[in-house]
Amino acid sequence: MILLRKILFPFAVLYGWIAQFRNFLYDKGFLKSYSFDLPIIAVGNLSVGGTGKTPQIEYLIRLLSANYKIATLSRGYKRKSEGFVLADDTSTAAILGDEPYQFYKKFPNIQVAVDADRKNGIEQLLSLPNKPNIILLDDAFQHRKVKAGFYILLTSYDDLFCDDYILPTGNLRESRSGAKRADCIIVTKCPKAITDFEQNEIKEKLDSTVPLFFSCIEYDDCIFSSNESKKVNEIKDLYKLLIAGIAKPKSFFDFLKNQNDISLTFPDHHHFTASDILTIKNIAKDSLIITTEKDYVRLKDCIPINQLFYLPIKTSFISNKTTFDSIISDYLKITI
Known part of the structure; x- marks a missing residue:
């Protein structure tokens, strides 16, 4: 290379x-x-x-x-929609892109929009009755x-x-x-x-x-699913499958991994296929699966909620x- x-x-x-x-x-x-x-x-x-x-x-x-009153405006990389989209209750990671969807789920009091044409996106946001x-x-x-x-x-x-x-x-x-x-x-x-x-x-x-x-x-001291959390220090020594579809996953793996864990790396912003999900389930079996916050929004509807967790980060x-x-x-x- x-x-x-x-x-x-x-x-x-x-x-x-x-x-x-x-x-x-x-x-x-x-x-x-x-x-x-x-x-x-x-x-x-x-x-x-x-x-x-x-x-x-x-x-x-x-x-x-x-x-x-805050609005975020992103391109919505690899989303399956076109033009200007304002996030609402019907939005998914596929419609918005993983990162904007993450903003929407974490910060319900802000407006989240996507548009490859930022000028048009700003104009659309400013035309809203409750503009930012x-x-x-x-x-x-x-x-x-x-x-x-x-x-x-x-x-x-x-x-x-x-x-x-x-x-x-x-x-x-x-x-x-x-x-x-x-x-x-x-x-x-x-x-x-x-x-x-x-x-x-x-x-x-x-x-x-x-x-x-x-x-x-900074990594959180807990991992989260849609309905529970677990302390990182309580699961560190457990066998688990770690999954990352981000540009530089090494620090994520280093923070969580013990010598018996398995790590799966996917390309940044990866759309998980049915084959990917089957591979993940076959490797994990009944074990804990931990992924990044960005990947979680694309995996959460494909893996049992009592098995899939994500690790939040902040700067x-x-x-x-x-x-x-x-x-x-x-x-x-x-x-x-």
Whole structure:
């Protein structure tokens, strides 16, 4: 795979030129970016997948939903619907996509919508009788057709954008210079014990002029099904089947796994087939099955409820949480 990526380097150069030319057209006004008369916060990355966008959106929902009417707007990756869809009681993961459906189930007091055309999605949300006064755009850093008021750029600790290359040689969707559009940068999935020295080294590598933060993933101390919960420390030594269809599942497996467990890895946003379900049931038999929160919304109707559990995660700032919260608060005070 590494050799193939090196062979494809000329295509990476071409891809980079195309992405850079597109950004030039937006920057100079040849392609129009649309602004809206309400705060729009975009969370995204320069690379493909696995930087923790979902827990960061959930962090913002928890931070803001007590005082504002929040709507999330996502593309709805791999959903089986088209156009604008506003989540309601009839929605499923297949209709919304797994991550928006997760938002809808976890946060019933917010509006959750999907639309590949973010401009149209925002216009649809603003036409609602109970329209939001803040919109959170999920995975929209490259969606230049809409000009958000505040951009949060995520980069993973173990795969910093400054060390990466353009697709297909690397994982970058656009050149590293795209980071200049960010209003703040968060280095995600850091070790909890990251030192000040290492943080300063990363700051120097990223060479950014905007506020820089470091966060980590925290796992819940319980796993959950649709009707019960169990303490992680009580099931850690039990035989279980662990399932993950996410971009970077290693930390999920490491948190739960003992030497006798079996782990099954599927592609990110995987739609589980009847054959997949049969394989899972045959391997697990009567044992506990634990999956990620994102995969649970696609598996919950296929596995017995007393057997299938998920492990929630959330993002946590290693330091300067108050500073980050204040930056968001100050932006909202100016725009509302």
